[in-house]
Amino acid sequence: MSDTTFSTQTFTKYGFKLGNLSLAEKVIYWTIILTPLWWILGIQTILYPTVAAFLLVVRFKFDKIIKGSLPICNWAWLGMILVALWTNIIGLESIGFQILKTAATLFTLFKGYFLIFACLTLPFWHRIRVKVITRAVSWMSASYLVILTIQFLILFAIGPQKSFLPPLARLIPGDKLSLMIKFAVIQPFFGIPLPRTDLYTADPPILGVCALLCFFICLEESNRSLRKVSLIGCLAALLVSQSRLAWVCFPLVCSIIYCFRSGLARQAYLWVISLLTLFAAVLSLSLKDLIALPLTTFNNARADSSKDREYVVNATIDAWKKSPFVGWGFMEKTVSWGNGAFEMPLGTFSSYAQVLYIHGIFGFIIFILALVSTLCSFWQPAMFGNIICQRAFACLVALYLLLHATNLSWMAIYFWFFFIWLGAILSEVQQLNVTEWEELSNRF
Template sequence: MLNVTSNPTASSVRDFKLGALSFPERVIYWTIVLTPLWWLSGLQTLLYPTILVGLLVITFDLNKLIRTSLPASVWAWLAMALVMAWTAIIGLGSTGFEFQKIAAFVVTFVKSYFLIFTCLSLPFWNQIRVRVVTRAVAWMTTGYLVTIAIELAMLFVKIGGSGFIPPLARLLPGDKLSLKVTFAAFQNFFGIPLPRTVLYTPDPPIVGVCTILCFFICLGETDRRLRRWALAGCLVSLLISQSRLAWVTFPIVLLIMACFRSRWARQGSLWGASFTSLVCALLGLTLSQLIAKPMEIFNGARAESSKDRELVVRKTLEAWQESPWLGWGIIRGSVKWYTYDIALGSFSTYASVLYLHGIVGFVVFVAALALTLWNFWGPAVRGNPLCKRAFASLVALYVLCNATPLTWMTVYFWFFFVWLGAILSEIQPPDGSITSWEQLAGDTEARKNFYQIVDENRW
């Protein structure tokens, strides 16, 4: 008979309590839970990087750096941050080192790739447990329901208007767009005005990304009642975000996660390909024609938005071809659309990386994405439930990056990378190599069965 109390991880699965938190855990926990407060204050885009980089500086220990071996994926994100700095310096040098441009770059640097590196590395140098991050995110996403209910009530009684810029945000230099507090509004979807909200972000598609990532994090919440409310908050916010790409991506990544649990996954892919070929044959269509019709419907849901994105991405790639190897470093152009300008690189992350950092930066960026995904692949295949969710959520993020720049989104789901770093830290043995969770747990058959039962209950 399995003695559950002999395993501290297993003993806390059914009856989890936060208990004594380390200083970094306490800071991260309350920073996540109090997200609505930071949103209303207008400080969140600068507050999160300040807190996390501050934690990295305060808790930095040279001995820990020497003793701890970080995965290659973490160093790859640092390399991407350095490439970003290098190309930006070249770009600033060609246009003149103006204080405003330098300040804008420093803020972007700290809240993008360097922030990802910071979040991934913090759990390796401090006690930051996966369950602490999970509990905090569960409470935050449960709060989505309250925020959405309040915003919808305000919308129907016509309170709030177009939002406001918080007084504290007015004191900060630079563009105030990302600091503005905006409430729900009616927007056309297939010609029908429906309520849409940005929640704690400046753009509805970012809400779609955040809620999908939060969904996979909250699947690991051990309090069953809290988990249900948290998942409900994720699904409601995903629905009201009206993010078309997020809606399409969500069931796909759920299927990917389910494939880790099914021995019929390979056969299923063959049957799926055969069924697609059969449909094409019966309808007399090629595969491209079969895909074209759903894409036409997809773009027709919000036609003007689709045209915006297509135009900006096309112009961004055209501009990249003028400086293919190192890119432009900083944004130098925009696209005129009706009465307003849209900056180049505003949508697709991949087009933006090519435009700003060239082929060199793109290679480093893809390497960072691939190495991060690879770190979770092996443990996921071997049965680690956390790594299954991490792998699926990363696939979702990579797909959704095609619609919104990662450098703009990262600050709104920074906790996701802390969660990934905590998982990597927990599955990494003292010698620094990523191993399977079964080996880490003692490689006993009883413990494998126990975690399999827990994983099934969570679904």
């Protein structure tokens, strides 16, 4: 038996065979797996939307749009692109379309809302299977362990290292802070010095979001060994991110999935409200006080960070009120505190405040419509017992909660594969006929 035959049989035996990959699957598969390489080169923010745009253009035909059956959520995200572009143009016109500001603003739209729309649409125009995305994300999640090990060895053996900007990153328009290669550092958490890093992302909280989403994607991995390693990698990344909100969302996702499987999805909100009221009555506390107690502990874990975020969000809302309908069009103004020691652009924290500030009420309505329609797309198959749709629905709920602390248009680039995964699920679900839905319903 030749070495090639042995390798192929071994590869198949342990559940690694994916069958013949389409062009889109090959491109996406290796783009996800080689994430550490793109991170080191500093080209993540330009590569991912370019790949998505390329694959979209390759199979673009007006018939696909006119006669195609794209879900409502895809059209909602397309609407968000158009509204965002409209408000961007209004804002840029007020400053005379300065070259650098115009390039940075349009590039943010390209790697934000356009990327989301493209990723959700690609599986409807190309053959992109869920298991291919799952396998690629599993390998990438396994690489978390490798990079974390290297960073911790550097931190404890050599000491903290300064971040640096890769040479290729200098060619990309916009803020360069998100392109910096950063090393692990020691930061206090509940007063305890612990290592913290952001790996392939621009900020540790974004790593927490990525790790959370990757964990539930990797649960579907068919190879047991790879699944275990990838899940450990996700948990490790989630832990070192020190993202409090991501930690809270992890059991929330598990709870939502459990509610689907136990038939409590329709009654879950009643149970939650009832239990909170019962505990409040037993402890002789008002519902507001009951929520305030854990929230205070939650904020005290990183008290300065929580106060800074709240201050920036409040300043963003105040600025939005001066241009409520179409917003300001781009992130321009800043807010400072601590006698000028700290300064941040308005709209830095909270996607909801940012959308109001940049795109106004019109943009905010379309944004909420896009979020809700995407979530609703998974409700029916989840209720019929589709496990992957249940996980997708729960992950979206968590993501929408996490958007309160981080900008979607800024961090979407780091979990672009999540939207392709969602699109692939919707594409496969759409292919199921009524009989198969009934079989799924009876099975679960």
